[in-house]
Amino acid sequence: MRFKKITFQNTEGHDLSGRIDFPLVGKPKAFVLFAHCFTCSKNLKSVDHISQAFTQIGMAVLRFDFTGLGQSKGDFADTNFTSNLSDLKEAYDFLEKDYEAPQIIVGHSLGGAAVLHVSGQLPAVKAVATVGAPSTPTHVSHLLESGKNELEEKGEAEINIGGRPFKMKKQFLDDLAENEKKGIIKNLKKALLVLHSPQDSTVGIESAQEIFLEAMHPKSFISLDGADHLLLKEDDARYVGTVIAGWASRYIDESKSEDAPEGEVWTRVGSKGYTTEITAGRHHLIADEPPSVGGDDLGPTPYGYLLSGLGACTAMTLRMYADYKKIPLEEVKVKLTHDKIHKVDGENSEDSKGKIDQIKRLVSLKGDLTPEQRKRLIEIADRCPVHKTLEGKPEILTEEVD
Numbered sequence: 235m236r237f238k239k240i241t242f243q244n245t246e247g248h249d250l251s252g253r254i255d256f257p258l259v260g261k262p263k264a265f266v267l268f269a270h271c272f273t274c275s276k277n278l279k280s281v282d283h284i285s286q287a288f289t290q291i292g293m294a295v296l297r298f299d300f301t302g303l304g305q306s307k308g309d310f311a312d313t314n315f316t317s318n319l320s321d322l323k324e325a326y327d328f329l330e331k332d333y334e335a336p337q338i339i340v341g342h343s344l345g346g347a348a349v350l351h352v353s354g355q356l357p358a359v360k361a362v363a364t365v366g367a368p369s370t371p372t373h374v375s376h377l378l379e380s381g382k383n384e385l386e387e388k389g390e391a392e393i394n395i396g397g398r399p400f401k402m403k404k405q406f407l408d409d410l411a412e413n414e415k416k417g418i419i420k421n422l423k424k425a426l427l428v429l430h431s432p433q434d435s436t437v438g439i440e441s442a443q444e445i446f447l448e449a450m451h452p453k454s455f456i457s458l459d460g461a462d463h464l465l466l467k468e469d470d471a472r473y474v475g476t477v478i479a480g481w482a483s484r485y486i487d488e489s490k491s492e493d494a495p496e497g498e499v500w501t502r503v504g505s506k507g508y509t510t511e512i513t514a515g516r517h518h519l520i521a522d523e524p525p526s527v528g529g530d531d532l533g534p535t536p537y538g539y540l541l542s543g544l545g546a547c548t549a550m551t552l553r554m555y556a557d558y559k560k561i562p563l564e565e566v567k568v569k570l571t572h573d574k575i576h577k578v579d580g581e582n583s584e585d586s587k588g589k590i591d592q593i594k595r596l597v598s599l600k601g602d603l604t605p606e607q608r609k610r611l612i613e614i615a616d617r618c619p620v621h622k623t624l625e626g627k628p629e630i631l632t633e634e635v636d
Contacts, residue, residue, distance in 0.1 A: 236289075236502065242328040244301055244308070245320050251305035252276060252298030252325065254333070255285040258513045259500045262294035264486040265329050267336040267359075269322055269345030270297065271366075271464065272374055273400060275304030280464060280471035284340070287475025290511060290518045291483065296336065298325055311390065311401040314409035315371045318344070319352045326356050337361065338482045343437060343463065347371045350445070351413065353424055361485040363427040363478045366463050368437050369419075369444035372410045378402060419448040425485050426453045429474055436463035454481065472532075509533070541570040541593065547620035548595065555614045561607050565600035593624075 236256045241249045253276065256262065266288050270276055276297040285295040300321050302310030322339075329336050335358035341349030346367020353362045368374060375382075384391035390403045419426075426449045430442035446455050456477055461470040500513040501521070508529045512519040521536055523529025534542065545568040556563035574589040597615055599608055615621070 240296075240298075240328070240332075242298075242324060244317075244324050246301070246308065246317075248301055248306065248308035250298050250301065250307070250321060250324070252296055255289050255295045255297075257289045257292045257294065257518065258502050258511045260292065260513070262334075263292040263488045264294075264338060264482075265334050265336040266293055266295040266338040266340060266482075267322070267325055267329065267349075268295055268297040269318075269339070269341040269348050270300070271343030271345055273303065273310075273398070274342070274464075275299050277304060278464070279468075280466065280474075281342075283465075283468060283471035284475035284478070287472060287479045290520060291479050292516070292518055293338070293479065293482075293486075294333070296325060296329055309401075311403050314406045315344075315348070315351075315413050316409050318348050319413075322348055322352045323355065326359075330358065335359075337486045338363070338478075340365070340478060341367060342465075343367060344371065344374050347373075350422065351415070351418055354418070354422055359424060361425040361427070361482045362422065363429065363482065364445065365429045365458075365465070365474055365478075366431065366434050366437050367428070367441065367445065369441040369448075371413050373437060373441065375407055375410055378407065382407075419445055420450060422449060427456065427478060427481050428453070429456045429458055429477065431458040431461040431463070433460060434458075434463045468530075512539075537572050541572055544593065544595070544618070544620045544624065545570050547618040548597065548615050551618035552597075552599075552611055552614060555611065561601075561611070562603065563599060563601045563611070565598075567598040567600075569596040569598075570594065 236258060237253050238256070240252050240254060242252065244250055268276075268281065268285065270278060270281060276299050281297055285297060288295050298321070299306035300318050301308035301313045326336060336356075337358055338361045339349045339353055339356065339359050340363045341347070342365045344367075346364030347370065349362055350364060350367065351371070353359050378385065378393050385402060385404045385407060390401065392399050393402050394400075426445075428442050428446050428449075430437075430439055432439045442455065446453060458465075458470060458474065461467065461474075465471040465474060496515055498515075501510050503510045508523040509532050510521040512521055520533030521539060522532045523535055524531050548568045549566045552563065552566045555561070571594045573592050573594075575592045577588055577590055595615070597612060599611055603611075
C-alpha cells in the first residue's frame with residue numbers, strides 16, 4: 235500500500251501516531267477512519283489486511299494509536315473510554331482539516347464500541363462497521379479481572395492483557411460505567427454493519443445480537459464463522475476488509491474521486507511478497523503468484539492477465555462482428571493456455587533459448603450458425619486488436635521516473 239505517516243495532537247497535547255493508507259493512484263473515493271482493539275495498535279497485521287481491502291477499491295484509511303499505545307505519546311494508565319472517544323474525534327478533525335472528512339468509520343472490539351458512541355457526533359460519517367465489538371463498553375471490564383480487587387483497594391494495578399503488562403487506574407473502570415449510555419445505538423442514524431464470530435471467546439456473539447437488535451435500519455450482520463477475536467488468520471482479516479469495503483461503497487459520495495486516465499495502467503508491489511496492486515482507470519485489481527513459487531495466490535498471475543486480455547478481446551471482437559453482420563451468435567467461450575515449446579519439432583534441448591512461447595486458443599461458438607459463418611468467425615478471432623499487438627512484437631520503452 236502507498237502510505238504516509240502522520241501525527242496529530244489530542245486534547246491533552248499529546249502527539250498521536252498514525253498512518254494513512256492511500257489507493258495506488260488518483261484521489262481517494264472516500265476516507266475511512268479505523269479504531270483498533272483494546273490495548274492493540276494500528277500496526278496489528280489484521281488491520282493491514284483490512285486497510286488494503288479499502289485501498290484496492292480506491293479508498294484511503296486513517297489508522298492511529300490511541301493515547302499511550304503503540305507509537306503515540308501519553309500514559310496509557312491515564313486513559314479511559316472517554317479519552318478514546320476524544321482521540322477519535324481528534325482523528326476525524328485532522329482528516330477533515332488536512333484531507334477530507336471520513337465517510338466511513340470502522341471499529342474493532344472496544345474500538346467498535348467507541349465508534350458506536352462517537353459516530354453520531356461526526357456529521358460526514360455515513361456508514362459504521364463494527365468487528366467483534368461489545369454492545370456496551372463495560373464488557374471490557376472482564377479483561378481486568380486479574381487486578382480488579384487491587385484496582386478497587388489501591389486505585390491502580392498492573393494487569394496482564396494478552397500476555398503484556400499494562401498499568402491501569404480505577405478511573406478506567408469508573409469511566410466505563412459512566413459511559414453505559416442507553417439509546418446510543420438506537421439513535422445512531424447511520425448505516426450499520428455488524429461483523430462477529432460465533433467462536434469469539436473474548437467478546438461473545440450475544441453482543442452482536444444486542445447491537446443488531448437495538449439498531450435501526452439500514453443494518454446488516456455478517457457471521458465470521460471460525461474467526462478468532464483478533465482476526466489473526468490472514469484469510470479472515472482479508473474477508474472482513476473485503477466485506478466492509480464492498481458494503482460501504484454504496485453509501486459514499488464518489489463525486490470528488492479521481493481515476494487514472496483511460497488507457498493508463500499502474501502497478502505496485504511492496505517490500506515483501508509478490509502481491510501486486512493494479513489500477514486501470516476506475517478499476518482496482520490484484521495480481522499474484524501461486525504458493526508454489528512463494529506467492530499468496532490472491533489474484534491471477536501476470537500471464538493469467540495476459541491470457542485474460544487476449545480472451546476478452548477475442549470474445550468482444552466476435553460479438554461486435556456478429557452484431558454488425560446480423561449473425562445469430564448467442565455466446566462465445568474462449569479457453570487459453572500458455573506454454574513454451576521447442577522451436578524445432580523433436581528437439582530435446584531444455585535450453586530456454588531453444589524454445590518459443592505458444593498460446594493455444596480454443597473458441598466455442600453457440601448459436602444457429604451455418605458452417606460458413608462459423609468458419610468466418612474463427613478467422614475474425616485472429617483479427618482482435620490484442621492478438622495483433624502480441625503478434626506485432628510491440629516496442630516496449632522502459633525508463634526510470636521519480
